[in-house]
Amino acid sequence: QTNYEPNFSCQYEMRIGGNGNGDGPKWVCDPHRIKRLAKERKAKDPNHPGCVIYSIGSSGDFSFEYGMMKLLGNNTCEFHIFDMGNYERHMPKGLTRATYHQWGLKKQDSNATGMPEPGQRFYGLKDTLKLLGHENLDTIDVFKIDCESCEWETFMDWLDPDIPRLQQIQVELHEAPPVAKTFFDTMEKEGYVRFHKEPNIQYNPSCIEYAFLKLDKQFFGNKNDVLSMNF
Numbered sequence: 001q002t003n004y005e006p007n008f009s010c011q012y013e014m015r016i017g018g019n020g021n022g023d024g025p026k027w028v029c030d031p032h033r034i035k036r037l038a039k040e041r042k043a044k045d046p047n048h049p050g051c052v053i054y055s056i057g058s059s060g061d062f063s064f065e066y067g068m069m070k071l072l073g074n075n076t077c078e079f080h081i082f083d084m085g086n087y088e089r090h091m092p093k094g095l096t097r098a099t100y101h102q103w104g105l106k107k108q109d110s111n112a113t114g115m116p117e118p119g120q121r122f123y124g125l126k127d128t129l130k131l132l133g134h135e136n137l138d139t140i141d142v143f144k145i146d147c148e149s150c151e152w153e154t155f156m157d158w159l160d161p162d163i164p165r166l167q168q169i170q171v172e173l174h175e176a177p178p179v180a181k182t183f184f185d186t187m188e189k190e191g192y193v194r195f196h197k198e199p200n201i202q203y204n205p206s207c208i209e210y211a212f213l214k215l216d217k218q219f220f221g222n223k224n225d226v227l228s229m230n231f
Contacts, residue, residue: 004184008193008213017067020202024063026144026170027196027211034141035072051077052137052164056105057146060087064144066095077141080132084121101128105147108157125157129164137164146172152179159190169212172200191217 010029017025028034038050051072055065058081065079079098081091088100108124116127129135143158143166145151151171158166169192173180196211 006194006197008195010195017064024061026064029195029213031071035076038076049078051141053077053079053142054140055144056082058083060090062091066092069095105150105154107153139165139167142168144170149174152177155183167214171210173208173210175206188220191215
């Protein structure tokens with residue numbers, strides 16, 4: 001994580017959910033575009049949710065979701081908040097179009113078929129999409145995840161071609177296991193740029209908050225061509 005600095009400048013990035021460093025507030029690239037895209041999608045299809053946000057690992061902190069709602073408008077985004085703890089009662093009463101799901105994220109079982117059994121403590125991302133009826137969703141606009149190291153075993157599921165496009169990923173990375181290099185290289189290969197990075201100095205400086213934005217893979221075309229050459 002020491003070596004992977006931001007490689008893209010988002011001119012209109014904004015910290016959403018307050019000014020506190022650490023858990024809660026996150027950096028989002030061009031939130032005004034999310035509002036515009038949501039409006040365009042609903043104009044084409046009145047049944048489209050407009051904007052969809054997944055927030056995995058809330059620990060009872062809803063400042064980001066509430067901040068997004070206040071910034072973009074009450075009916076712009078549909079929020080899905082996931083945590084194993086029973087924090088639903090702490091959700092702000094004014095947070096609209098928000099659903100709390102009391103389960104955590106795990107690596108997707110590649111052999112799983114059909115509808116997953118309800119009531120489990122953990123679900124893979126594909127099974128989560130099935131449970132929410134999101135298999136045919138085109139885009140998840142913001143995928144915010146702080147799952148206490150589950151990112152290292154689930155990140156390949158985020159990039160599966162059968163799941164919706166994750167347009168922005170805000171993730172807290174815990175420590176730096178050997179798989180970290182594969183994580184960053186794979187994210188870049190899939191067209192994700194790093195537009196923000198900061199340590200979580202409020203709770204654990206060894207945990208780093210990263211913000212990724214999905215671009216066309218051709219953005220890295222020349223670099224990947226060079227890296228693939230045999231010298």
